[in-house]
Amino acid sequence: MxxxxxxxxxxxxxxxxxxxxxxxxxxxxxxxxxxxxxxxxxxxxxxxxxxxxxxGSAEEPLFAPFRDRTDEDVAQQVISLSVNTVRNQVYNPxxxxxxxxxxxxxxxxxxxxxxxxxxxxxxxxxxxxxxxxxxxxxxxxxxxxxxxxxxxxxxxxxxxxxxxxxxxxxxxxxxxxxxxxxxxxLALSEYAFLRDEVLAERVAELSASLGIVEHYISYCPNGLLMLDNRGHAYLLIIHTPETLRGVREIAVEQDAPAAFLAALDSRRSVPYFWETEGNYPDQCASWEDYMHPATTLSGRQDYVYAVISNPPGLDLERVTSYDAYLDKLDRDMERTWSSKS
Incomplete structure (x- = not known):
């Protein structure tokens, strides 16, 4: 599969x-x-x-113990997954x-x-x-x-x-x-899309066309942070009807204008509110600046996705690119083998 x-x-x-x-x-x-x-x-x-x-790392493991603060029984301890930790691997040189x-x-x-x-x-x-x-x-x-x-x-x-x-x-x-x-x-969460064969094929096509060599699940909004060999980043936002409904409900609570709600309902564009963890900002006067062209796809369920080049808010300047690693590896290997000859 x-x-x-x-x-x-x-x-x-x-x-x-x-x-x-x-x-x-x-x-x-x-x-x-x-x-x-x-x-x-x-x-x-x-x-x-x-x-x-x-x-992963010992300092920030992918899986960590989680226990409700009100639960004093250590036997009830479960293991939780930190999506933030998964994505933060991109910063590890x-x-x-x-x-x-x-x-x-x-x-x-x-x-x-x-x-x-x-x-x-x-x-x-x-x-x-x-x-x-x-x-x-x-x-x-x-x-x-x-x-x-x-x-x-x-x-x-x-x-x-x-x-x-x-x-x-x-x-x-x-x-x-x-x-x-x-x-x-993640199979029963909002990341169930990871197991959708149709979406997986589309992600593979997008990755090939953009020259993607690495990716990480992302959140707020959900999707994938993808990078090419030079370290150029793309954010693939992936929405389902449920997550779009959540975006709409918060926007309504924030008194978003009817034009924004209409744009969202059309599914021809989706927002990337990077300053407010994906939520419609309070008193947002320029919501159009946060909108990005979107595409629909039908797999196990319906999806609306958008690809954003060089997404803001992710501190990508400190990411080491694969090309930079290859260059360093070549230099190190040349020194090592020169000393042995």
């Missing part, structure tokens, strides 16, 4: 092989938009993989350093690829084993046991295209694993 991930951002792939020559040749053939690190030492690689940052996929050679001195995979501590990280002909039966057995997720034969003529494709697919699978609990938590 096609769904919208609550959040997604480019992550780093790790390549481990005891041959520096093989790694040097390999890196020239990888997808140029792929962030990666190369290790000729399995021990160094394992330490880097196990210490890599993960989505280390987010791209999360290692989602490891590509490891099997035949290495000191620690073979199978042992390497078994000693990894994050079960969400996807694993690809590169094998020679003599290692193939080991790779097949490891795949069947669920220790690795793919194996690719080094000697295959199409090994590099297959590797690039597998890395991309498994990076997506990494987020499916990480986001599974979040999607389940």
């Amino acid at each position: 096609s769904t919208i991930k609550p959040f997604y951002f480019p992550t780093t792939a790790t390549f481990v092989d005891d041959s520096p020559t093989f790694l040097s040749n390999l890196c020239l053939q990888l997808d140029p938009q792929l962030a990666f690190q190369l290790f000729s030492s399995p021990a160094e690689a394992l330490q880097a993989v196990n210490n890599a940052p993960r989505p 280390l987010r791209f350093r999360a290692m989602s996929v490891v590509v490891v050679d099997y035949d290495m001195p000191g620690m073979n690829g199978l042992e390497f995979c078994r000693r990894m501590t994050d079960p969400a990280v996807r694993k690809i084993m590169l094998t020679g002909k003599a290692d193939e039966h080991i790779a097949v057995q490891s795949f069947n046991e669920g220790i690795i997720h793919r194996f690719i034969r080094k000697q295959d003529a199409a090994a590099i295209p297959a590797l690039n494709r597998a890395v991309r697919e498994l990076q997506s699978a990494y987020f499916d694993n990480v986001c599974h609990s979040i999607v389940d938590t």
